[in-house]
Structure formats: structure tokens, C-alpha cells
Amino acid sequence: MISLENVSKWYGKFQVLKNCTTKVGKGEVVVVCGPSGSGKSTLIKTVNGLEPIQKGKIIIDRTEITNPSTNLAKLRSKVGMVFQHFELFPHLTILKNLTLAQVKVLGRSNEEAREKALSLLDRVGLLAHADKYPAQLSGGQQQRVAIARALCMDPIVMLFDEPTSALDPEMVNEVLDVMVELAYEGMTMMVVTHEMGFARKVAHRVIFMDAGEIIEDTSKEQFFTNPQSDRAKDFLAKIIH
């Protein structure tokens, strides 16, 4: 489904990604973790081309995103993305947030888009808030809306960039619950997160990054019970209490 081959990226002279290679298969849930500044957020943003890369190759669903002739906008509409700070559009109601891209990108009718939006809002338990504005919702609610917004596009894969890091602790679970449900339904997911409980519960694989490199890319069991590198051991010791 997703394939990264020797992806390298520089900010000026500073190399943020060093020859990252990995694959995410259909229906697979891959958690990306690592200390802050390790490049994990940058890595996930390269997957749908939000961050350009200078070297390497990224392929989603047989389409090479690094190929200049690829219609990036069209490809991105198939790749759902959820951000740390939700990034709902503040000037649009919750419903409009969910219908905008359906209408403008997929060409769905207003009625069709509205129905889809309402059914997904219902699914994340926020149907009653359809006509509110983002600022009228709590962080946890906003993030659930953001997930629903991405799902409206019928994505073939979902990318999560630290979806719970900006939330108050009591709101983390309501968002994770939605993600767990999604994973159980067989959605292909790539998730940057520090929530090791989530990783233990639903991840198939864990990628551990440090200093722009993929240090470990292994099964969940292997990662939690028998991490190979000192850096991963050190990281796990700090994060798991």
C-alpha cells in the first residue's frame, strides 16, 4: 500500500531524514515512535507529499508521489490525514468542514456530501454538533471531527501525526477509541504517537526512529519485549512507567 525507499530530506544542510525505507501493507497498522526531533512527524508528512523530499522514492497504491507527473491533489484525496492540532477550518461549521472537500475535490453533490458527513459525525458521536463552529468544541471533540473529516473522503489509508499530543489527558481516550475501532475495521494506518498503550493494542508493527533514521522496524511483540537497539531500550524505559 505504502512504500518508502531510501527517503532522505534536508533542511538546508541539516539532514532530517536519512535513507528511510519501510513498507505498510494493506490493512496494516504501523506505529511510528521515537524521541522528539527524531523526524517521525516529518516522515509521515512526506508520505502524502506535504513535505517534499530530496532523495528516494515514495509509492502509494502503485502511484509514485515523487514523480512530477503525478496528480498530487488527486492522490492526497485518497490519503486521510489527522494532525496534532486538529486543523479544522475555523470559519466553517462542523458540517461544512466535512463537506468542503467532498464537494470541491470529489465532485459529490451537496446532498450526498451532507449525508456522508452526518453519518460519519454520528459514528464519532458528534451528530448533535453539526452546526457548531470548531471553537465551540473541546479538543477531543475537534480531533474526532478531524478524523470524521478525513474519513468522508473514503481514504485507502489514514495517516495520524501525533493525534493526541495536544489534548488534555482526559480527552485522549475518546480519540484513541475512535482510532482503535478504525484499526479493528481493517483500515490501513500509519500513526505517529507516544501512546504505547494504543500501539500494544492495535499495532501490527512498530517503527522506532532517532535522529532521522529508522532504527527498528519490527513486529509489536518484538519491539516491546525484545528491542534490539540501545536507543530503543532507552526510549522505552523513559516512556513506559
Add this chain to the structure above:
Amino acid sequence: MSFNWTLFFESTPYGDEIYLNWLFDGIIITVSLAVTAWIIAFLLGSIVGICRTLENKFLNGFAAGYIQLFRNIPLLVQMFLWYMLFPEILSGSLKIWFISGISPNVSAFITAAIALGLFTSARIAEQVRTGIQTLPIGQRYAAIALGLTNRQAYMYVLLPNAYRRIIPPLTSEMTNIIKNSSVASTIGLIDLIGQIDRINDATNSIVEILCGVTIAFMLINYAVLTIMRFVEKQTRLPNMNHGG
């Protein structure tokens, strides 16, 4: 020294007008000039400001040069330059029409609207640029990640939010354009400022006239502020953030 405060209600030497009519004529020209120049400034300023936020090096560089050019030359100099240059860059029948087909007040109005519009557009461009650049980068990411094209991201996400943010500086730019329109009298436009001389020539009561013109400017700008307060209220988003 005694003042004649009923001056504006006295008859003028021509026809059955009173001096208040002349003052109103000035107000109409000043407001028309400001509105025309504002339309030019807002459209061009928006385009140039958006160009400043694009990755395209050519458009970005062009916009930067445009802003430097029109922002760094005094308005008075720009006004004179357009007064001299504008008839020269026209050609054929358009040139003849501009020089002899219309009254001097109309040609002065056109020239002044262009000069004032371009001058102000550079300032608006900077505000539009700032409005866009102070939006969280994630807004652009979110729009693009949903599959919107760059153009759609600007139209449906970035600009509606950027313009909301810059309503206060745009409001003060509007009051500036009304005050700056006074420079147009230097190329012969009979606006509010132009009426000062005209009425003074007939009445020799400069202090009273200046008081009248002062009040007129204050009323115009008060109207602008009232309108913009209404616009701001209409576009304000509900904001009852409770945590997160």
C-alpha cells in the same frame, strides 16, 4: 477677530446655491475618489499580497518589487508622476479623449484614483501577506491533505481566515485612504480640499472653512468606522473555546 459661523448657509455668487452645497460637492468627490481608489487598491493589493506567499519565485519577486516601489515613494511624488506620465502612456483616440474629451476635473479624478489606488495597494498587499502568513501552517497542510488544489486552499480556507484577521488594519487603511485623498487637490481635483480655496476666494474666511472641512472629514471617517464595525461583527466567528 470675529468669525462668521453662518458662512456655510450664505448664498454663493453663482446661482441659488449656498456654500454648504459646495462643501457637499467636495465631500462627494472625496468619497468617490476614496471608494474608487479603494477598489483598485483592494483588488491589486490582494493579488500582490497573495503572490508574496506563493512558492513561485518569479511571482513572489515581482510582488516584492511592486510593494517596494509603491510603498517607498511619497504619495505626493507618485501623484505628480502619474499626472505627467498617464496621458503619455495612452495612445490614439484614448489619449485625445483623456486630454480634451473630458473635463479637467474628470481627468484629474482618474489620475488621482490610479495614483492613490496603487500607493494604497502596496500597503494592503503587505497586510494580506501578513494575514496569510500568520495563519497556522497546519491550515494549509489540512486543506492540501484533503486533496484541495493550491488555488482551492486559498479560496476556501486561507483567504476567508486571513481577511477576517486583517479587518482592523484594513479599517485604518480605509481611513488613511480618505485622508490621503487630499493630495489629489495638488493636481487640480476640486475635492474637499479643493473647495477650501474655492470658498475662501469668495468669502475670505479660512478659519471657518477649515472648521467645516475638518468636521466633514471626521464625519466621513466616522461613517467608515461604523460600517467596518458592522462588517467585523457580521464576520466574527463564535468563539466559546473550553479547553483542548
